[in-house]
């Protein structure tokens with residue numbers, strides 16, 4: 265254990281501020297602009313986002329996934345359709361995303377409903393993945409118990425064997441994408457003395473976005 269108590273660890277956020285005047289009227293464009301800044305700033309894994317889901321009984325779980333597509337409809341990521349998250353999303357079709365770009369002292373929170381992306385979109389993305397990732401997606405029964413890493417390696421070898429003759433590696437039906445259709449997005453910029461800037465866009469019934477500043 266470190267000598268320093270974690271309760272004494274603190275960082276004052278000084279880098280930037282966020283004003284209502286700077287906000288774009290479309291939150292997806294606002295998000296794209298912050299993502300572009302994070303990519304330019306060479307933030308580690310700028311597309312990494314926390315995904316929180318719930319089972320039908322209300323058991324919450326979260327994990328990191330990578331944003332792979334962004335358009336006016338929403339935020340897409342790819343995964344195993346038989347994983348724990350997939351089972352949650354089948355039972356409870358709402359989810360939350362959270363990005364943390366530490367070097368920029370920025371957080372974005374997004375909440376909304378989930379849909380599967382089309383089989384065509386999943387095929388397109390799968391075919392663009394490196395061979396090792398395509399093999400891994402077939403071999404790994406994500407979220408099931410493994411006895412050892414060697415067992416996983418053995419499963420990979422077996423899949424490799426099936427495709428040894430150069431046969432085209434097809435996307436397995438248990439792997440594909442989801443899209444989160446946002447109903448709210450919150451942009452958070454760290455400020456000195458914890459007096460952070462927070463702006464929340466909420467979609468109203470007529471489809472328009474309302475923006476509110478929230479207390480930090």
Ligand SMILES: Cc1cc2nc3c(=O)[nH]c(=O)nc-3n(C[C@H](O)[C@H](O)[C@H](O)COP(=O)(O)O)c2cc1C
Nearest residue numbers: 309312327328329330342343344347348349350407
């Ligand atoms: C930075 C980072 C990015 C990740 N990206 C993905 C991803 O895009 N898709 C995925 O299925 N798992 C991804 N993972 C692994 C997940 O966090 C998680 O371990 C896995 O999806 C199983 O989650 P589940 O059992 O809750 O379904 C990523 C992990 C990290 C740390």
